[in-house]
Amino acid sequence: MTETITLYGFPVSPHVRAARIAFHEAGVAIAFNEIGLDHLPSDAYGAINPFRKMPALTHGAVTLYETPALLAYASGLRTGAGLEPTAPADRARMWQFVGVAQHYLYPVGVMQLYFQNVLTGLFGMDRNDAVAAAAIAPTTLHLDVLEGALGDGFLAGGALSLADLYCGAMVDYIGRTSDGRRLVAARPRLAAWLESLRGRASFTSTFAAMLAGSDQP
Ligand SMILES: N[C@@H](CCC(=O)N[C@@H](CS)C(=O)NCC(=O)O)C(=O)O
Structure with a gap:
């Protein structure tokens, strides 16, 4: 997939930061779309995350929310060994x-x-x-x-x-x-x-x- 991976969130949020850390460790570039808490009630954000929490992610047709899902996505996109044990x-x-x-x-x-x-x-x-x-x-x-x-x-x-x-x-x-x-x-x-x-x-x-x-x- 060549589309941009866009991560939405407020940088202080440790969930948002954990997702950014995982993409960094995976060597996968993302565009960080910095939003504040005031953006969560918007229709635009609700269409990405109906639970209106951050982070959320879009990648072409892929939309993801819940930090563990974003972490797994980062690991899965990593070239070479992932960030998950195999046993x-x-x-x-x-x-x-x-x-x-x-x-x-x-x-x-x-x-x-x-x-x-x-x-x-x-x-x-x-x-x-x-x-x-x-x-x-x-x-x-x-x-x-x-x-x-x-x-x-x-x-x-x-x-x-x-x-x-x-x-x-x-x-x-x-x-x-x-x-x-x-x-x-x-x-x-x-x-x-x-x-x-x-x-x-x-x-x-x-x-x-x-x-x-x-x-x-
Ligand atoms: N279960 C969610 C929790 C995310 C979460 O609680 N994010 C906080 C920021 S650290 C948030 O969006 N707070 C805004 C609110 O609750 O209105 C996940 O795994 O992503």
């Missing part, structure tokens, strides 16, 4: 951690811990201390699980996969809060994994410019 148990473990990113790391570590501690300040909103404090215990468990899974340095199949990229996009934000940084530093495998991911061009090139300098001390 059944390893592939299953990769999808398991894609689910962990979606259902645990994002709603708690990002939308509670990071949102309250960092994004409220950036967007001029009131910080809810109780929500931020309540996120610490579940985030501790989530990071313990990742630490336990990182025995060989990767979450699945002993090599970089979609699981590392998606969970990495979430843990990167978690580690930009004071509490998150402390929790990551106390887990050596997790700390090394995050440092390595943060050093990749896919991560550095997709870090939203508006977040520069907003990390908690």
